[in-house]
Amino acid sequence: MLKIKWTILLLLVTNMIAFAQAGLKLSGKLRVLEPTEIRLETIFGERILTMQVENNQAFQTECKEITPDVYVLYVGETRQPIYLTNKEVTIKGFYDNKNVDNSSISFTGIDKYYELAEWLPKEKVDRKKTISPEVKGKLEMSMYSALAYLANIPVYEPNKFLWDCMSEEAKTTYSGKWLGQRLDSLKKLAIGAKAHDFTYVDPEGKEVRLSDFRGKFVLVDFWASWCGPCRQEMKSLLPIYNELKGDDLVFISVSLDKREKDWRNMLDVEKLPWVMLWNKEGFTIGDAPNTIQKAYGFYGIPFIVLIDKEGRFIARGLRGERVKEEILKARGK
Incomplete structure (x- = not known):
């Protein structure tokens, strides 16, 4: 009986620790020319995490529970939209704030972002970009609206296709709300829409x-x-x-x-x-x-x-x- 009680208590403690650690955490080590800020924002500019990084010094943020979605990561003034989930993301490499092209940064813990990147349009010209219909049923939650955000196609039809792939819950996320607004502005340009009478x-x-x-x-x-x-x-x-x-x-x-x-x-x-x-x-x-x-x-x-x-x-x-x-x-x- 005593052994059972101890086992149950150990499980409870383990679960409490796991729950306490659940969430997004940024960690790693960067070589930088001068102290550099790393910050994470929603696509609407709300700040979520921020820290100051010193040259070749390990860093990590506290755990922050987030809704899996596309966010904007800033390393110095360099802006990178990225899909994040509630897991640790490590950032390593070299950041040159004076000449960003000389920078070389690698990430781990962003598997969902790499999954999305596989579906991004291969076309370089915006008006020729397309979304493969095969993506339907392959992604989850806000990944469809995140794909729309990352692809940034200025045409109604592919954005509407991704919107129709989403659940009602997913449409309430940051990128879901963004895609809803995007569709409202693009609808006037859709095939079948009334042309402006110049x-x-x-x-x-x-x-x-x-x-x-x-x-x-x-x-x-x-x-x-x-x-x-x-x-x-x-x-x-x-x-x-x-x-x-x-x-x-x-x-x-x-x-x-x-x-x-x-x-x-x-x-x-x-x-x-x-x-x-x-x-x-x-x-x-x-x-x-x-x-x-x-x-x-x-x-x-x-x-x-x-x-x-x-x-x-x-x-x-x-x-x-x-x-x-x-x-x-x-x-x-």
């Missing part, structure tokens, strides 16, 4: 609206005279236009030249036979897109979309032969 001037100074062409398929090409690939794409559009033109189809090229004279010079040179308009806002490079770039969700040109007879997106990011293919598909041919 108004620009034609060469005669007359205002022309997209909605003037309701009842027709509309191909809209955003370009600028200084953009070499844009001019080349226009030349590719000409034979497609000549082959497929009809009462049910309109081509519109919207110039994003900042100077009207540059647009008009191009008109004289190219003499294209479809609707030519000018957006005097011009094209904005970087993280501050102009009104039409925000409305249509593009950061580079040429950018071509096909819009149906009701003014909804049929296809986005078209180039080359895909233009012809999508028009024929829209016509049911």
Whole structure:
């Protein structure tokens, strides 16, 4: 009887110790040029753990119970999104705060992050990134929304696919909430969404609206005279236009030249036979897109979309032969 009581007590103590140690802990040793801060934040910027690291000195944080999810780890000013669970993560290597490219840091205890990395898109260009449908049923909890965060695809459909793979509980996590917000902002750009009804001037100074062409398929090409690939794409559009033109189809090229004279010079040179308009806002490079770039969700040109007879997106990011293919598909041919 006494032996049984001692066994039960030992089990209770062991479980209490294990419970007390449960949680995320960061530990390791780094060579650094100067004292460096390591901190962990949620993707919304809430601080979770922080410590100061000295050169070649072992460090460790207290255990902190977290919800398994993607977090942001900072080593100095270097930012790394990473999927973490309630286990110890070791960080070792060399960090050069003056030239980060010289740094070499290794991690252990991030197996779930490596699992996610296997599903990240292989494409380098954002608009071409895809998520393999085979991922469905292969991940758990917030790993689907974490994958969306890490992949950072600026297109509605792959994000919606990952959202539909999630449980309601997973949607309440940090990355789940982020993905919900992401979908809200991308929904207006989804295939089938209503295209923004712009108004620009034609060469005669007359205002022309997209909605003037309701009842027709509309191909809209955003370009600028200084953009070499844009001019080349226009030349590719000409034979497609000549082959497929009809009462049910309109081509519109919207110039994003900042100077009207540059647009008009191009008109004289190219003499294209479809609707030519000018957006005097011009094209904005970087993280501050102009009104039409925000409305249509593009950061580079040429950018071509096909819009149906009701003014909804049929296809986005078209180039080359895909233009012809999508028009024929829209016509049911």
